[in-house]
Amino acid sequence: MAYNTLEVTKEGGVCIIKLNRPKALNALCNELTMELAQALAKLEADDKIGCVILTGSEKAFAAGADIKELQEGTFLGMYEHDVFGLYWEAVARFRKPIIAAVAGYALGGGCEIAMMCDFIIAADNAKFGQPEINLGVMPGAGGTQRLTRAVGKAKAMDMCLTGRMMKAPEAHACGLVSRVVALDELMETAMDAAGKIAHQSRPIAMMTKEAVNTAFETTLTQGIHFERRLFQSMFSTEDQKEGMAAFAEKRTPHFTHK
Numbered sequence: 339m340a341y342n343t344l345e346v347t348k349e350g351g352v353c354i355i356k357l358n359r360p361k362a363l364n365a366l367c368n369e370l371t372m373e374l375a376q377a378l379a380k381l382e383a384d385d386k387i388g389c390v391i392l393t394g395s396e397k398a399f400a401a402g403a404d405i406k407e408l409q410e411g412t413f414l415g416m417y418e419h420d421v422f423g424l425y426w427e428a429v430a431r432f433r434k435p436i437i438a439a440v441a442g443y444a445l446g447g448g449c450e451i452a453m454m455c456d457f458i459i460a461a462d463n464a465k466f467g468q469p470e471i472n473l474g475v476m477p478g479a480g481g482t483q484r485l486t487r488a489v490g491k492a493k494a495m496d497m498c499l500t501g502r503m504m505k506a507p508e509a510h511a512c513g514l515v516s517r518v519v520a521l522d523e524l525m526e527t528a529m530d531a532a533g534k535i536a537h538q539s540r541p542i543a544m545m546t547k548e549a550v551n552t553a554f555e556t557t558l559t560q561g562i563h564f565e566r567r568l569f570q571s572m573f574s575t576e577d578q579k580e581g582m583a584a585f586a587e588k589r590t591p592h593f594t595h596k
């Protein structure tokens with residue numbers, strides 16, 4: 339399927355979704371988020387795909403929601419169209435592993451979409467921020483919640499109230515991103531990580547993602563209970579048998595996703 343605002347390519351078990359509105363620094367307009375939700379729905383159903391990389395251009399991952407689309411918005415219009423709920427949440431709800439490979443600006447909704455991914459690999463020119471306060475609004479796609487969980491109250495307040503940008507080393511130091519690499523190594527690093535994930539057992543990788551995400555939704559006792567039950571359930575899979583047999587036989591496991 340051809341998209342107007344995305345480039346979608348597949349390599350082995352990995353799919354790369356490139357946000358592609360370069361003239362608007364990948365501002366997340368309605369069409370783009372709708373296409374992104376459509377692409378993710380297809381990938382979720384695609385048995386060949388084990389991991390997705392979401393990326394942008396070297397200058398901008400995404401400079402936020404499309405301000406020109408939003409500026410004449412009304413409360414009722416936004417409520418009726420479930421703005422930032424309907425399509426955007428598709429990234430957070432995506433069940434397979436998804437990595438954000440971020441170069442350049444990841445601002446406002448751009449930072450929020452990156453945070454909806456499972457982890458962020460940043461190029462050394464990446465800049466993160468929640469500058470919505472400069473527009474007379476505040477983050478509306480999870481910024482006040484996910485950023486706070488990722489970096490803690492002090493830094494989240496600083497970012498959301500001042501609207502300042504954070505460069506890659508600071509984002510790494512405070513735990514917003516998992517790795518920082520040179521710009522020209524960004525996609526190679528992301529592909530290497532995604533390729534490793536795609537080679538694992540698909541249901542086990544998906545359950546692992548589910549378990550980590552549960553840490554943000556429950557108490558520690560409930561989270562540990564959920565983890566233990568998932569762990570026990572993995573012993574009903576062929577991939578558990580294969581993974582442990584391969585270790586004992588000193589060979590590479592061949593997972594069949596069953």
Ligand code: CAA
Nearest residue numbers: 361362363365401402403404405406445446447477478479
């Ligand atoms: N929405 C719509 N268009 C945008 C945009 C956005 N978020 N960000 C950039 N653009 C457009 C610009 O209007 C400009 O278009 P024209 O050439 O037609 O004028 C083009 O992209 C290039 O942008 P600049 O000329 O501004 O580029 P720059 O290099 O001088 O500055 C920037 C880059 C600092 C990222 C600046 O563009 C900027 O501050 N962008 C807005 C960032 C922002 O406020 N994001 C939050 C949006 S609200 C939101 O996201 C709400 C939410 O919680 C989901």
